[in-house]
Amino acid sequence: MLRVVLADDQIMIRAGLRALLAAEQDLEVVAEAGDGWQAVAAARAQRPDVIVMDIQMPVMDGLEATRAIAADPNMSDVRVLVLTTYDEDELVFEAIKAGAAGFLLKDAEPAELLRGIRVAAAGDSLLAPQAARRLVAAFASGASPTGPAARSLALLTGREREIVALVGRGLSNDEIAERLVISPATARTHVSRAMVKLTARDRAQLVVFAYESGLVRPGRAG
Numbered sequence: 001m002l003r004v005v006l007a008d009d010q011i012m013i014r015a016g017l018r019a020l021l022a023a024e025q026d027l028e029v030v031a032e033a034g035d036g037w038q039a040v041a042a043a044r045a046q047r048p049d050v051i052v053m054d055i056q057m058p059v060m061d062g063l064e065a066t067r068a069i070a071a072d073p074n075m076s077d078v079r080v081l082v083l084t085t086y087d088e089d090e091l092v093f094e095a096i097k098a099g100a101a102g103f104l105l106k107d108a109e110p111a112e113l114l115r116g117i118r119v120a121a122a123g124d125s126l127l128a129p130q131a132a133r134r135l136v137a138a139f140a141s142g143a144s145p146t147g148p149a150a151r152s153l154a155l156l157t158g159r160e161r162e163i164v165a166l167v168g169r170g171l172s173n174d175e176i177a178e179r180l181v182i183s184p185a186t187a188r189t190h191v192s193r194a195m196v197k198l199t200a201r202d203r204a205q206l207v208v209f210a211y212e213s214g215l216v217r218p219g220r221a222g
Helices: 012-020 035-047 062-073 086-098 112-119 128-137 148-155 158-168 173-180 184-197 203-212
Strands: 001-008 028-035 052-055 079-084 102-105
Touching: 001 012, 001 035, 001 112, 012 028, 012 112, 028 035, 035 052, 035 062, 052 062, 052 112, 052 173, 062 079, 062 086, 079 086, 079 112, 086 102, 086 203, 102 112, 158 173, 158 184, 158 203, 173 184
Parallel strands: 001 028, 001 052, 052 079, 079 102
Antiparallel strands: none
């Protein structure tokens, strides 16, 4: 049973999400939160598998809450799945940098949200390719990379750099395997090794790294 916390300041949205999850045998809502501070408190108290997190909330917004959860070693297994709208793109980019496992739009199909929760709980991330390309290309810096992300490139093999670049472009493991003519299992292994070397919390942070390191340039995400 996957344990879920719902964090949104709109009661009706939480009620709808709770009803959706209640129909699933493998999902259980263990707490609700109306602001970011409550979300962090619920995460500490419940240690859920996933927190479905709104960005714009009172007291403490979803960005701050995500950062607090990701920074707490006692909550290293808690995954944050952000629900947002396109006009919040920059905040979502920052949330992924802070440790969110991925994001969905609030008008996503119910099945997509359920899939996103399960994917996040499994330690992967749900980054719709078209959304990842738009979001990261729009807000990642286009300056020549010289910071820690660029220096970390030396940790990766040539093949790992190639694969991280494809992750940054929004490709799934199966799509990477097809592009490079390797097996999906091999693609998955390279992705996992890159995450370990870069101490990336999840696949979402590989996307951020790909742009910040210069492996992918804004405007070349297709």
